[in-house]
Amino acid sequence: MRLVFHASIITCALVFLSACSSITSGQLFSNYTEQLTPARNALQSANIQQAASLLPTHSVNNVSNTLGQLENARVSQLSENYTDSKVAFENALHQIDKQNFAANIEISEGLQTTASFLTNDNVRDYRVPYFEQTMVHTLQSLNYVALKNIEGALVEVRRANLVQQQALKKNQNELEKAAAKTSLDLNDLYSRYPTMDDMIGSVKNGFQNAFTFYLSGFLYEATGEYNAAYIDYKRAIDIYPENTYLQQDILRLAKYLGFSDEYDYFKARFNAEPLTKNNQVPVLVLIEQGLIPEKKEARIDLPIFTSRDDIRFYSVALPSYVNNHEYAAPVSINIGEQTLQSETIVKLSALAAKDLKERMPGIVARQITRLIAKEQFRKSAARNGGDVGNIIATLYNLASERADTRSWLTLANNYQIAKTYLTSGEHTLSINLNGITHPVSFSTDGNKSVLIKVVNLGSTLNTTVYTI
Secondary structure, three states: OHHHHHHHHHHHHHHHHHHOOOOOHHHHHOOHHHHHHHHHHHHHOOOHHHHHHHOOOOOOOOOOHHHHHHHHHHHHHHOOOHHHHHHHHHHHHHHHHHHHHOOOOOHHHHHHHHHHHOOOHHHOOOOOOHHHHHHHHHHHHHHHHHOOOHHHHHHHHHHHHHHHHHHHHHHHHHHHHHHHOOOOOHHHHHHHOOOOHHHHOOOOOOOOOHHHHHHHHHHHHHOOOHHHHHHHHHHHHHHOOOOHHHHHHHHHHHHHOOOHHHHHHHHHHHOOOOOOOOOOEEEEEEEEEOOOOOOEEEEEEEEEEOOOOOEEEEEEEEEEOOOOOOOOOOOEEEEOOEEEEOEEEEEHHHHHHHHHHHHHHHHHHHHHHHHHHHHHHHHHHHHHHHHHHHHHHHHHHHHHOOOOOOOOOOOOOEEEEEEEEEOOEEEEEEEEEOOEEEEEEEEEOOOOOEEEEEEEEOOEEEEEEEEO
């Protein structure tokens, strides 16, 4: 009778967790990457409408609702449904703002944390990392550009830059707090954890995004705010100094604004001359290439001190990225007698891997707490249910040990830029990809900058021209 009663308790607990409006059985025992695979495959085949139909749906109170809004907003933007995309981003930003400005841990989060002690991090609200928050505002600014609301676009790039500034202030403090919560030696942890160093490369942290600053500078310059543009170009070049188009913009504006000392400094640093084209229109080609990689589940053994102060090794599931350096292939662009090569301005894949590595101490701290709770649960089941209770609890612990692989999976892998200046009139540029030429026709006049957005998914290109 006692065995039946205890088994019923376990079953009821599982049913309760699965029945909560914020938690689904899929979140308990599967992972987000698997759920998004069909939609990502459709995107890689440039079948955007199919991808939209394959995105998972989440209730308003679901722990992945914010993430679902981001996926919907991104796919709507790829479909050029800019109004729908803007609304979805606004909904996501409302949730993000609630997370960012919550002064205290709310009761609902406390319940999620309690549930996660006996399950996994998938039952916690998805906390949008800083680099994804920055991209929300950046992509929202592009929605406003498409909707011909430049003031709205400038508001969003300012908000994106504010996120980066706040992250710079908070990040180190958050990392130190997370590290203090785990008794593990971080060097020992990283020696057991799959390396992501090739993927991370030389990025300084997981949130500073040169593309966002560059786009901000381009929009400011297009609206005549040259000092603001110069400031953001400088911020971008601190992060990604090897981009020659950015170097030329820094030199050109330093000369135009009369900052002779800074002009001399940058000229010597980059051994370059400014690209100045009087009475010609700036044309920026912005390339979104590929899809950001998905997280994988990695199993590692962690040494944990027991209540008897001896060490036992426990196998835990942690999120990780496959350590590969995906080459951001430059795109060749011909226009008239000019040939341009696009250059990378940000690798979102590198930011994602760096962000995950920086958050790993906090993830492991929760894992250690969870291991202790699950072990107590197993011991209680063994005492009350004997061998069968022990087996049931052990099987449940194994089944629920799943890594939280959630991330914004419809983001691009990297962003590249190419820039030139053209006279007013009709133009056609040719983008060369995999031996296929893609012509893009557009017109320029003396008053408006031109932004040509190119989406490169798989072997396909989609282009859209905006005037600012």
